[in-house]
Amino acid sequence: MKRYISFIISFAFAFLLWLIVNLNGEYEDSFKARILIKNLRPEKAIKNDYPEFVNIRLKGRGWKILPFYFLSKPHVSIDLSNIHKTLHLNLLNNPRVQISLPKDVNFVGIEPDTLSFELEQRMEKKVPVVLSYELKNENNSFAYPPKIFPDSVVVSGPESMVSKIDSVFTDKILIDKIGQEVNTKVKILNPNQKLIKISSDFAQVKFLVEQIVEREFVVAVHVTGIPADKEVILFPPDIKVVVRGTISKVVPLELDKDTVIKVFVSYHDVLNDKTGLVKPQIILPEYLKLVSFSPEGLEYIIRQK
Template sequence: MALKNALVENLRVKLFVGALAILFWFVVVTENFYEYDVDIPIVAINVPDGKIIANDLPAKARVRFEGKGRALLNLLFSREARVMLDLANVRQRHAFALQRQMVQARRSGAELNPLHILYPDTVWVKLANVFEKPVRVSANVKITTIAGYTVVQPFHFAPDSIFISGPEEIVRKIDSVATVYKEFSNMQQSISERFRLQPFPESQRLTFSENTVQLNVDVEKLIEMTLQEIPVQVQNAPAHLKVTPVPSTLSLTVEGGEKLLLNLKKENIVAYIDYARIRDTATTGHPAYIRTPDGVRYRDVKPARFKLILENQNHAAARH
């Protein structure tokens, strides 16, 4: 037992002496001066008001430092050094020749100094005017329903538009932003869900006033009905002519969501013949063009073609 206690005590002494020796060695080593290459971030500061950086800057620069071992160790672990690009006097483009004076480190001084920047040697900066405008939101969704149901257009967003901000040249070309893509299958109930907006590539440096929108989509029973005696108009006729279609009305079958069609009236359907599209060679009558409210589809237009009666200074002629 005494031998065991002596061995344990001896081991403790040896461990203490060993740890003390390592600590002494570490203190001595870290007091020496060394050179070491470190990758540090490149940071742009003082961007002028109304401007934005319009090109990709290198993320880091490799810098050779000289300093005491402990200062270099602190630099490696703290990552506090930066290469600072001051854009205060840049108006559009500028090439920064990287110099060691651009390096900022909290412990710079006698114990740590940047010797020189290894690479890159030059950084180009391009500035653009900041521009903001409203753009509409569009749904990037695919919706399928079970048989007997339909998706009622249009979709409803809240908000239905957002502000987009970024480099003027890019923003002016954008007229809409889309939601992230999502599919809905076998739907028979309406959809109300919050969607994230699809971001643009980071290189375009665009920001949104909102990053999500509420999307509401009505899913209703699919019904159809036939509407009779819808008046047929004639558009774009010359001022000196009175043009009358024969017959003067048509019928058609419409289909769509139940709520939408139950409130639909024949006055909501526009049927017209565009006189500007008529050619003298047409001999089989002229088709009517149909406009229906959003979400309403049509078919079985009767009749399919119409004759026109033209009246000009007290005489009439039929155009076939």
């Protein structure tokens, strides 16, 4: 055991000496450096694509450039002050370009060595946030429209791009739970992270998914717009209506169908009918879908009161 410990200590000491000797040598290597934009006028925005990173070549002692491999990354700052429209920039020896480097680390080269920037008027616009989702089972649906907070965000950037954005979408979520209310956080997708800014990166979403069912109800038909001295008798006086919706919305209709499902014919349509059958109109709340109704035409009698 002692021999094993002695071997490890000796090996570690030898490795340390080797490391000290080698890191005292001079090295040259390339590193990815992030582009940082400074002093862009508040009313202006960059409209052209430009690289997020450039490759810079550095030279220095091993101890000096070692952190660039593991800890810190170099960055290149570009000053866009007093630029109104376009700038073609040579990154070598340009006062608008600053590369932050520790002492005794020398800048050798950069690739690409030129960049172009096109500026235009900056625009802000408020747009809705749209939930992107996939229901695992097509026989399920939302019991109520998903609630999103914030339901809208402010996007800002070059006018030519922002003017075309009518909404932003969340990251797509797969929904497989039913009958259980879900409250979750989702990412808001940025159509162009480099050129467009969004006032919020995430949204809180609340929803309930339930099974979709169909039910048939017999609903009385009403006649609207009847003059005070007239009376319209329909045959039959009610129709069968089949609706589709989530279970929590459809089942309670057994007690409240005549209030929720509106079925009517217009006295004006009765007067102008030439077939002897008038078609009923059906109004449903947005959470219900009409599957079918019968009969599709009703006979009628108009008589004086």
